Amino acid sequence: MSENRTGKRIEASGRTLELLRTVAAIGPASATEIATELGFAKSTAYYHLETLADFEFVVRRHDGYQLSMNFLSMGxxxxxxxxxxxxxxxxxxxxxxxxxxxxxxxxxxxxxxxxxxxxxxxxxxxxxxxxxxxxxxxxxxxxxxxxxxxxxxxxxxxxxxxxxxxxxxxxxxxxxxxxxxxxxxxxxxxxxxxxxxxxxxxxxxxxxxxxxxxxxxxxxxxxxxxxxxxxxxxxxxxxxxxxxxxxxxxxxxxxxxx
Structure with a gap:
């Protein structure tokens, strides 16, 4: 965990949220494209994306990952x-x-x-x-x-x-x-x-x-x-x-x- 002005953060959660924002901005995009945008290792981006897909917060498509309609329902x-x-x-x-x-x-x-x-x-x-x-x-x-x-x-x-x-x-x-x-x-x-x-x-x-x-x-x-x-x-x-x-x-x- 890393320190910041508001206290402590869980790095994995922060990476997941950064990833979601990036998918929203540039998706559909591949794990490689998302990793490059964020400066993550490709494997890191891939495993985060797959976890989000399993929980139905992103969807896998032929042209890459994009946010799921879960966000529309939640909003x-x-x-x-x-x-x-x-x-x-x-x-x-x-x-x-x-x-x-x-x-x-x-x-x-x-x-x-x-x-x-x-x-x-x-x-x-x-x-x-x-x-x-x-x-x-x-x-x-x-x-x-x-x-x-x-x-x-x-x-x-x-x-x-x-x-x-x-x-x-x-x-x-x-x-x-x-x-x-x-x-x-x-x-x-x-x-x-x-x-x-x-x-x-x-x-x-x-x-x-x-x-x-x-x-x-x-x-x-x-x-x-x-x-x-x-x-x-x-x-x-x-x-x-x-x-x-x-x-x-x-x-x-x-x-x-x-």
């Missing part, structure tokens, strides 16, 4: 266990119907945002979201969450994941981001003006846990995403923020009794 079970999913899903459906736009539910884990549900209204952009992992600094959902975190936690996330640009509008300066987070915290909503994806703008509101007292824990966020051509005037700056805020408030109220 589905996980999402169904989340209170914000159970409470937020019908409210996202209602918001999508009312606005006609793409509405998204997100939760945070390990400093990333995970999109766990969406619904599209009649005029919505066709943007795939569910299951995606995103940075928090370059989109409205992430900024809504960061705005209600302790500053030390924000710094930990930024130190670990950085502020990589995804468009030429992405905020990559920490001081500028913190200014925007302060505004989002005071106004109750966060904006993304083509910072994550060219042509897409979003408004998001946080979902706060009322049971945590004055220092309310942020459980996730909801957003409305619109094409940049509609991100203007009172529609984007007043109507949609009010709709998102109202929906977030309804979710928070229902979470109290969940």
């Amino acid at each position: 589905h079970d996980l999402v169904n266990q989340l209170d914000i999913y159970q409470v937020g899903k019908p409210q996202i459906d209602r918001l999508a119907e009312e606005t006609g736009e793409l509405c998204i539910l997100m939760t945070e884990e390990h400093g990333y945002g995970y999109y766990i549900y969406d619904n599209r209204g009649e005029g919505a952009v066709n943007f795939d979201t569910i299951g995606h992992r995103k940075h928090l600094h370059n989109n409205a959902l992430g900024k809504a969450v960061l705005a209600h975190m302790d500053e030390r936690r924000v710094d930990e996330i930024l130190d670990r994941h950085g502020l990589p640009p995804t468009t030429d509008r992405t905020i990559t300066d920490r001081a500028a981001l913190k200014e925007e987070l302060a505004t989002a915290r005071s106004e109750g909503v966060a904006f993304d003006r083509e910072e994550q994806l060219n042509g897409l703008c979003c408004i998001a509101a946080p979902l706060l846990d009322s049971d945590s007292g004055d220092d309310r824990e942020v459980k996730g966020a909801i957003s409305v995403a619109v094409p940049a051509s509609r991100a203007r005037g009172t529609y984007f700056n007043e109507e949609l923020p009010m709709a998102v805020s109202d929906t977030a408030n309804l979710v928070e109220l229902e979470l109290q009794d969940y």
Whole structure:
């Protein structure tokens, strides 16, 4: 076992998890290709892969190993266990119907945002979201969450994941981001003006846990995403923020009794 800043790790478990991430990224791939990618001995990669195949976490195919559908099933079970999913899903459906736009539910884990549900209204952009992992600094959902975190936690996330640009509008300066987070915290909503994806703008509101007292824990966020051509005037700056805020408030109220 090896030491690190959080204590001790079991090396074999760490290698298995590294291997799974690599298979997810490059599979289907042979044991040799995976071993080369990771710098493992071929025999080490092979025995890990065969063990994972026996436990049905990877599958052997003619063109190599790839992750099994077990992960899809496990992810589905996980999402169904989340209170914000159970409470937020019908409210996202209602918001999508009312606005006609793409509405998204997100939760945070390990400093990333995970999109766990969406619904599209009649005029919505066709943007795939569910299951995606995103940075928090370059989109409205992430900024809504960061705005209600302790500053030390924000710094930990930024130190670990950085502020990589995804468009030429992405905020990559920490001081500028913190200014925007302060505004989002005071106004109750966060904006993304083509910072994550060219042509897409979003408004998001946080979902706060009322049971945590004055220092309310942020459980996730909801957003409305619109094409940049509609991100203007009172529609984007007043109507949609009010709709998102109202929906977030309804979710928070229902979470109290969940």
